Amino acid sequence: MITVEKLTKSFGSKLAVDNISFSVEKGEVLGFLGPNGAGKSTSMRMITGFLAPSAGKVSVCGFDVVEQGLKSRSRLGYLPENAPMYSDMSVFGFLSFCAELRGLFGSAKARAIDRVVQLCFLAPVLFQSVDTLSKGYRHRTCLAQAIIHDPEVLILDEPTDGLDPNQKHEVRTLIREMGREKAIIFSTHILEEVEAACTRAIIIDRGKIVANGTPGELKSRAPLAGTIVVGLIGIGWQAVQPNLAALRFLERSDLISECDSHTTFRLEPNGDLLPEVLTLAQRQKWQIDHLKIEEGRLDDVFRSITLPDTERASIK
Ligand SMILES: Nc1ncnc2c1ncn2[C@@H]1O[C@H](COP(=O)(O)OP(=O)(O)OP(=O)(O)O)[C@@H](O)[C@H]1O
Numbered sequence: 001m002i003t004v005e006k007l008t009k010s011f012g013s014k015l016a017v018d019n020i021s022f023s024v025e026k027g028e029v030l031g032f033l034g035p036n037g038a039g040k041s042t043s044m045r046m047i048t049g050f051l052a053p054s055a056g057k058v059s060v061c062g063f064d065v066v067e068q069g070l071k072s073r074s075r076l077g078y079l080p081e082n083a084p085m086y087s088d089m090s091v092f093g094f095l096s097f098c099a100e101l102r103g104l105f106g107s108a109k110a111r112a113i114d115r116v117v118q119l120c121f122l123a124p125v126l127f128q129s130v131d132t133l134s135k136g137y138r139h140r141t142c143l144a145q146a147i148i149h150d151p152e153v154l155i156l157d158e159p160t161d162g163l164d165p166n167q168k169h170e171v172r173t174l175i176r177e178m179g180r181e182k183a184i185i186f187s188t189h190i191l192e193e194v195e196a197a198c199t200r201a202i203i204i205d206r207g208k209i210v211a212n213g214t215p216g217e218l219k220s221r222a223p224l225a226g227t228i229v230v231g232l233i234g235i236g237w238q239a240v241q242p243n244l245a246a247l248r249f250l251e252r253s254d255l256i257s258e259c260d261s262h263t264t265f266r267l268e269p270n271g272d273l274l275p276e277v278l279t280l281a282q283r284q285k286w287q288i289d290h291l292k293i294e295e296g297r298l299d300d301v302f303r304s305i306t307l308p309d310t311e312r313a314s315i316k
């Protein structure tokens with residue numbers, strides 16, 4: 001549904017997007033992550049045909065966004081960054097205008113407006129002027145125009161920016177549900193949103209794709225993912241540590257805390273360490289308080305991938 005090939009954009013000497021390629025299929029919700037200034041919005045502007053690429057190609061539903069702009073644009077909905085709108089219109093007037101731009105008139109237009117007013121919870125402000133809307137309602141109105149023609153492809157630049165926690169939840173759920181039938185790209189700085197709504201995520205840093213995978217795959221790249229954390233009762237670290245030396249598949253061990261004869265430590269494996277640890281614990285008759293394999297956290301992955309090398313080394 002969306003194919004991006006070697007897409008590049010420079011502004012003067014500034015390379016904002018540097019040779020990125022990926023594709024998005026129907027049924028996929030792709031999260032776009034990256035630090036401020038990474039090139040997310042610029043990439044999205046090029047995918048929607050709003051900005052011409054310096055090099056590379058984008059096609060939406062098989063149509064080249066530059067050469068067949070009208071055909072590709074008619075198949076996509078776009079929520080731009082900062083939700084720009086005509087501020088002297090009412091919400092209803094704006095949605096009505098957008099519906100007509102999308103070729104909807106009469107009862108089809110009325111149905112489309114009803115649908116998005118419901119989906120985006122706009123009933124309380126329907127006849128309010130856009131320039132008097134609160135930030136959250138403004139954002140929701142702009143999201144409503146993006147989906148008014150029920151497009152096959154959606155490009156949403158920070159769709160939950162400025163929404164309260166309830167609305168964030170509603171919009172995430174809406175994105176996830178719409179994603180079953182559409183191809184969606186959305187950018188966000190909220191990493192839990194990626195886990196809640198995305199089937200796949202791309203991390204962009206300084207214009208380049210530095211990671212591309214399911215949220216689970218990305219999490220497994222976290223610096224501590226796969227390490228085993230063990231908490232023991234009634235024994236101190238000094239008594240535990242010598243026993244660990246004999247473990248097969250142990251790369252390193254670190255004490256996390258020791259207090260009132262509760263000892264918690266982390267084991268970094270270089271093979272199938274868990275059965276070895278369980279056997280040792282049984283043999284030593286250790287009383288296990290807790291034992292878990294660290295799943296990895298998306299924000300650790302994000303930080304370890306997108307920080308400069310000097311700062312990367314300091315993440316524990
Ligand atoms: N029209 C422009 N002219 C000059 N430079 C631009 C222009 N648009 C974007 N840039 C630069 O391109 C880089 C990428 O910007 P972009 O807006 O794509 O980042 P982003 O990943 O969306 O960041 P954020 O998370 O802050 O929204 C930045 O350095 C930005 O200053």
Ligand SMILES: [Mg+2]
Pocket residue numbers: 040041042081157
């Ligand atoms: Mg942006």
